Amino acid sequence: MRRVTLQDVAAHAGVSRAAASMVVRNTGRLSDQTRERVRESMDALGYVYHRGAANLRTQRSGLIGLLITDVSNPFFSAMTLGFEEAAAEGGYLTMVSDTFDDAGRQERLAQSMLEYPIDALAYTPVVSSDLAAKLTSYPVPLLAVTRQSEGGAPYLGPDDYGGGVLAGEHLVDHHSYRRLVYLGGPQGAGPRDERMRGVRDAAARHPGAELVAELSGITSVAGGMRLAQELIESRIQFDAVVCHSDVVAYALLHALRQIGREPIGVIGFDGLPESELFWPSVTSVAVGPQLLGTRAAQWLLGALAGHPGAAFTAMPAHLEVRQSCGCAN
Amino acid sequence: MRRVTLQDVAAHAGVSRAAASMVVRNTGRLSDQTRERVRESMDALGYVYHRGAANLRTQRSGLIGLLITDVSNPFFSAMTLGFEEAAAEGGYLTMVSDTFDDAGRQERLAQSMLEYPIDALAYTPVVSSDLAAKLTSYPVPLLAVTRQSEGGAPYLGPDDYGGGVLAGEHLVDHHSYRRLVYLGGPQGAGPRDERMRGVRDAAARHPGAELVAELSGITSVAGGMRLAQELIESRIQFDAVVCHSDVVAYALLHALRQIGREPIGVIGFDGLPESELFWPSVTSVAVGPQLLGTRAAQWLLGALAGHPGAAFTAMPAHLEVRQSCGCAN
DNA sequence: TCAACTCGCTAGATCGATCTAGCACACTGC
DNA sequence: GCAGTGTGCTAGATCGATCTAGCGAGTTGA
Known part of the structure; x- marks a missing residue:
């Protein structure tokens, strides 16, 4: 059971691979009839776009990495949620992993993600062991979230x-x-x-x-x-x-x-x-972890689009006053 | 600033691409001197493996999708954690996304993940709108977690x-x-x-x-x-x-x-x-959400290795007795 | 009437790896 | 001395998309 490729679609519709490609990307000059015919062939054959192959050619993967301390910590899970949503908004899918504040894990995971390769990376630096230095040679936008990077990566986090x-x-x-x-x-x-x-x-x-x-x-x-x-x-x-x-x-x-x-x-x-x-x-x-995640993803999306944001952002915190401090309320 | 490829490494070490590839994969017959020389060239040039390219050839991506309702729900974040760890153990990276029980979101996200393509998918079916039917034509192992799939996908979840x-x-x-x-x-x-x-x-x-x-x-x-x-x-x-x-x-x-x-x-x-x-x-x-995540990932890893697990698994629940039921304890 | 341009489309190279087939050489056994 | 085997390595095709250059036919302008 071979995968249905653009080649197959093109053959079925009686056009070239290039024409079929123009249809999926909605670019180029093609008559409406041709586009329609190609679309019908796609449906008929059950074509599924192969982003991996496209990425190889276009040199971008549509993947953003997010390296946090621990998803099961509610702060980070809320942040992950905001991040993921904002990334999806910009057409990127998110790969999440947890370092558990272990320098070795952090390095292995970052390496793994970069190999895919990811187009950008947000990470919570492991205490006293920064990735930034190791990744300077690597041309992906980097953002330290929640904790400042000793290696000098741009930072976005709570005040x-x-x-x-x-x-x-x-x-x-x-x-x-x-x-x-x-x-x-x-x-x-x-x-x-x-x-x-x-x-x-x-x-x-x-x-x-x-x-x-x-x-x-x-x-x-x-x-x-x-x-x-x-x-x-x-x-x-x-x-x-x-x-x-x-x-x-x-x-x-x-x-x-x-x-x-x-x-x-x-x-x-x-x-x-x-x-x-x-x-x-x-x-x-x-400190609004979800908003923080959203902003982090937006920062990276901006950087990918060529508009790097501030190198240091502290998001304002506010006090939610309830009983435990001694207020009756 | 072009990416360093295996080709570059091979040229630097004075061997063929194929030989260099054998070094990264640790296979084939090569003398120790040659392996060593290639490794030195990699370090010298700062080579980073490009999994995306490799995946295109090998027809597997090393990516597993996990589609849950909402990461910020502690049950799911614990499950995600277990899943991610077990997947990493097996050499796979996890892509997580949230459906928020929205059928449209579920479908878009699954589509997106499949395009990468992912090698396997675990998902919590959105109420009354199952993916399984739509994905039968798609040759990836599927597993419904937490909720049973109406479409008949194998299920693993709490009892x-x-x-x-x-x-x-x-x-x-x-x-x-x-x-x-x-x-x-x-x-x-x-x-x-x-x-x-x-x-x-x-x-x-x-x-x-x-x-x-x-x-x-x-x-x-x-x-x-x-x-x-x-x-x-x-x-x-x-x-x-x-x-x-x-x-x-x-x-x-x-x-x-x-x-x-x-x-x-x-x-x-x-x-x-x-x-x-x-x-x-x-x-x-x-119900041990983290263990559930672990088991789900292991089930899929098994299926990928050609050993499909049980089509229905209910993990035993137990009662943690504390005060709210009326027990003094 | 002919150059210039537009339109709709295609051939072929390309991204960076893997994999198959096979080559040259050395060694072994008879 | 020659077939047979093993070792170490390479050439070239391949995965499935994108992208560049360009081609033929039709239209426009002078």
């Missing part, structure tokens, strides 16, 4: 510093908490440092307020539970916590409830919709 | 009926609830019908117990909140609810808490890790 300031200000200014903790996030990752810097700067503007501790760790449910346990067992004196993700906030609130600790101020990051349903509902710094 | 029985039995047998409601899920979808049938059958074994109502709707956070509202406003008399997903259960528990309703039995479906952190923690029928 982490601004988000940290929002969280910090709300806790120390609106609620008068004084001893803050930053909980979670991978050690050494840019966004974590930026958010902490924001929290610290916000605290510094109020006498007596400070960031008294920081604990790093992965932000899955299991990781969050470990972090919460660690924080509680540390006997650190604190009255408010900024969590690296909403999921970590859920885990912390769960752990505090279990030991019967009286309410403290807790703020998460991500702005997941589930946060509204939690008890207490979780105040969160929302 | 929905069994899961429904588990939930129903626990509510009527262990807890003695009598008036059950099934909440959420798309109208007319196979899994929803199967689960309800399970709940109904379990109730039928206990005098006085029955499924008194069913409400359908999408299972996002917003959809769950609408469903909960609808249920409460309906004035239906019920004492237990089986929810089509954990997220719907969150929304229902949230709504019940807001109106101050005394505790009833609530069980979700999916077994999301977050369910443990919720308050009350959510009892759930777990």
Whole structure:
């Protein structure tokens, strides 16, 4: 059962391959009758376009790579969704893969994608191991998302510093908490440092307020539970916590409830919709992951069309105020 | 800036294209010196393998398509993760896209993927609009996941009926609830019908117990909140609810808490890790979405290798008992 | 009436790999 | 000394599209 090719279609319609090709691409000068006849032959034979072959000739693949940390993290899945949709809008299909913050995986996957080859790549750089340097020799538009690239690739991501300031200000200014903790996030990752810097700067503007501790760790449910346990067992004196993700906030609130600790101020990051349903509902710094994905794809589409966008974009964050920070609402 | 091809490498190393090709594929009879020399030329020139070109010749693309309802749904993102990993294990890259249960989208996306072409496709059939019929003429292994295909494609998914029985039995047998409601899920979808049938059958074994109502709707956070509202406003008399997903259960528990309703039995479906952190923690029928994804990819890899698997596989569900059903635990 | 142009179409090269057939040479066995 | 076998390598066709150059017929303009 051989594949039906343009050659077959052309023979069936009594025209040349070139004419048939013009029909599928809707270009060239052909009479309407000829176009119609070719289309009928396609239907009759059940022709399916072979993009791979076309790509070989045109030197573009219509494929964009997206390398993220972990799709099962709601932040990334929302981002993936936005990315995929915007890419499809521009006529590109998306290949997604997860690095799990492993440098080896990141390199293997990027290599694999480039071999296809992909026309452009968006990626969340693995902590302290940047792809950008390795890919400079490679002529595809690159974009670092979510985390800044040490190798100097253009960046698009949330305004982490601004988000940290929002969280910090709300806790120390609106609620008068004084001893803050930053909980979670991978050690050494840019966004974590930026958010902490924001929290610290916000605290510094109020006498007596400070960031008294920081604990790093992965932000899955299991990781969050470990972090919460660690924080509680540390006997650190604190009255408010900024969590690296909403999921970590859920885990912390769960752990505090279990030991019967009286309410403290807790703020998460991500702005997941589930946060509204939690008890207490979780105040969160929302960064709009889906929109971020959309913008990332659009940035790359622009670059492919010859209009490179800004080399650095920080998307504004805003605070979704609910109960966990201490607001009754 | 032209791409470096095998031709260039061969010329640089003073051998033929065929010899260079043998080096990248690690086949054929070549002396070790020659292999070494070719490898050095590759490094020197910065050669990157062009899979697209190779695929044209070998008639396989190394690409598997995965068409799901919505990646931002935690069930699907976990499944995607398992799928992607297993596919990568077998040397395939995954192309993921979302149908959002729209027949037109489903068809366009499948078409697009087939054009690349993909070597195999796993998909969650859109309710009442199956791809299988349209793809029979197409010689790629097909697998329906999560929902059965009306068109007769092989199926792999959770044992929905069994899961429904588990939930129903626990509510009527262990807890003695009598008036059950099934909440959420798309109208007319196979899994929803199967689960309800399970709940109904379990109730039928206990005098006085029955499924008194069913409400359908999408299972996002917003959809769950609408469903909960609808249920409460309906004035239906019920004492237990089986929810089509954990997220719907969150929304229902949230709504019940807001109106101050005394505790009833609530069980979700999916077994999301977050369910443990919720308050009350959510009892759930777990179906292991990640493993499901893994198995789906393995099924397709098997089919590609000429060993088609079972045409129907129902993966066992189990109950994760927590507080929301009424168990203190 | 003839050059110039447009229209509708085609032949053949091309993208970058793989694969088949086969060639030259060396070695072995009788 | 010659058939037979094995080793190491190459030429050329091939996958299925696109793209360039150009051809014949008809139309237009001077």
